[in-house]
Amino acid sequence: MASSEHSNAANAARTPLRLAIAGIGLVGQRHADAIAQVSDTTLCAVVDPSDAGKAVAERLGVPWFDDLQGMIVAQAPDGIILSTPTKLHVEQGAVCLDAGIPVLIEKPLADDLGAARTLVERAEQANVALLVGHHRRHNPLIRKAHEHIKRGTIGAVRAVQATCWFYKPDSYFDAAPWRKQVGAGPISVNLVHDIDLLRHLCGEILSVQAQAAPSARGYENEDVAAALLRFENGAIGTITVSDSIVAPWSWEMTAHEYPIYPTTSQSAYQIGGSQGSLSVPDLTLWSHNECRDWWTPISATSVPRDTSDPLINQMAHFAAVIRGEEAPLVSGREGLRSLAVVDAIQKSAKSNALVHLEEADGTGICRGKSTSQLKKTIETNAKIAK
Ligand SMILES: NC(=O)c1ccc[n+]([C@@H]2O[C@H](COP(=O)([O-])OP(=O)(O)OC[C@H]3O[C@@H](n4cnc5c(N)ncnc54)[C@H](O)[C@@H]3O)[C@@H](O)[C@H]2O)c1
Known part of the structure; x- marks a missing residue:
């Protein structure tokens, strides 16, 4: 607690x-x-x-x-x-x-x-x-996931896959017209939550490459987007978001956080490590029973955690x-770093180019690490992963 x-x-x-x-x-x-x-x-x-x-x-x-x-x-x-x-x-x-x-x-x-x-x-x-x-970040299940990842339960994090798909009805947009306007699309309003959690669980993001499609309902923003993320520790992530897809795979519909959303037994993130994998928010840990080998049985364990309203x-x-x-x-600077990633995703989606975070925002995301230092971190993490 x-x-x-x-x-x-x-x-x-x-x-x-x-x-x-x-x-x-x-x-x-x-x-x-x-x-x-x-x-x-x-x-x-x-x-x-x-x-x-x-x-x-x-x-x-x-x-x-x-x-x-x-x-x-x-x-x-x-x-x-x-x-x-x-x-x-x-x-x-x-x-x-x-x-x-x-x-x-x-x-x-x-x-x-x-x-x-x-x-x-x-x-x-x-x-x-x-x-x-x-x-x-104030949800006990995120504290538990963070604890396991930091403790090395799944080894070195190598990849993460995050899905943020749901269907917002027209009435949601009609009730507050600012939600249809530039800057209030799902990248900005929704993905920023998921990016914040991925940074918290998997580390800082160094670069992004993204694609987005304009709103099919004619609003000023995108209604679907995907990004490829490069983390400071060498891990690679993919994340997709849409407010116009009918699906159960989002934090909202899997975290049981707010009764307004129907609950499902699905999950939203899969975090893959050298020793095991963790799905979030259902907190299922996967690992091979005897040795790391795709030909030996793999089993799932549920991680126990408290529940309370974040x-x-x-x-x-x-x-x-x-x-x-x-x-x-979550200080202002932490919020700024998550915003910088979202901003880089927007920039990349517009330009079709890879966007490096330091170039994109200058907030010291990498805490002043030089390119050679970063290369060393990635190499060290690759050795741990073996
Ligand atoms: N943490 C979350 O999970 C979460 C969920 C929803 C929204 N949000 C964020 O919360 C913010 C509000 O979103 P919302 O969906 O509740 O919006 P909303 O439109 O439902 O509510 C905004 C309120 O602000 C009022 N307002 C407008 N101008 C104002 C002013 N000058 N001074 C004081 N009040 C003013 C409006 O009248 C309205 O009642 C957004 O930044 C959104 O991204 C966060």
């Missing part, structure tokens, strides 16, 4: 932290539910200029504001959750940082990589916590960060 899960029970007697939500739409309302479940936090205000937002604030019984700055002046919250449309994240994130208020910004961090980088640097310089809402865990963690008890699990 992570420390932020402990804090929910252990801190019951403390003065609750006063949290505000800007953007009380689809995911904002889930954050309000999460705040209600975390014992040392309370929702103190909602910012959302829409009539629907005002109605939700009334239903929740909290003060409503149509403007973020006005809410900050009136309420001085201890922390702010930004679950507004992505194009507003940078501007509103800066308002929170300038007021010195820790902020949890929904994914993707921004719709523009350069602006996102400026925002993250601003947070780092001001020493104000900026977290990005890649909540899946959005609640994320909120408890945000509270712990505000109190100075934990460091951000």
Whole structure:
């Protein structure tokens, strides 16, 4: 159990932290539910200029504001959750940082990589916590998968295959027209979650080569895309995404995270190692019984794990960060790195060229490693894999 899960029970007697939500739409309302479940936090205000937002604030019984700055002046919250449309994240994130208020910004961090980088640097310089809402990292099953991979249960990771396919109905797009517009396609809105998890589980991504097809429904974005990923440790990955394919193979329909999605017993990622393989989220470990040999029997073991709601865990963690008890699990810089990969996928899909991450973003993805150092890392990992 992570420390932020402990804090929910252990801190019951403390003065609750006063949290505000800007953007009380689809995911904002889930954050309000999460705040209600975390014992040392309370929702103190909602910012959302829409009539629907005002109605939700009334239903929740909290003060409503149509403007973020006005809410900050009136309420001085201890922390702010930004679950507004992505194009507003940078501007509103800066308002929170300038007021010195820790902020949890929904994914993707921004719709523009350069602006996102400026925002993250601003947070780092001001020493104000900026977290990005890649909540899946707070799922106990991801902690378990991470633990096994780091421990070497499957040996050296050689390849990963990730699928993110589902069908979003027309009503989803009609309900919030920004979802049809440039920057809100499945690469940006959905794939960024999966990229974040692949980085977390398999390591940094060095280069991408991608293809995308325009929306068959006539929206401004792609509706199917695929990318070939090269990892720092030498592993190779493939990932495909679509919001217009009828299929069960996505995190949403396999992780049992949110009851709105039907559940299946399928999986979304297959992570292949030199000693075994792991499928995620069902956490099935595959290995040969006696020796590594495709002619000897191979068997599957289910990895036991806890279950808890990652959005609640994320909120408890945000509270712990505000109190100075934990460091951000998904910092602004982590969100920036995942955004940089997504940006590189977009660039590659447009240009049909291989895109190197360092060229694409300059965020120090490879932490300053030279090409020869990287070659050495890949060679070392290849030796381990033998
Ligand atoms: N973590 C996740 O799993 C997850 C899931 C869905 C969406 N998201 C992200 O959350 C963000 C919101 O997505 P959504 O689907 O909930 O959108 P939504 O359209 O349902 O909700 C956005 C809300 O923001 C409000 N808003 C607009 N302008 C505003 C302003 N200036 N100030 C305050 N509120 C304003 C809108 O009225 C609306 O209620 C996006 O960045 C999206 O990518 C994350």
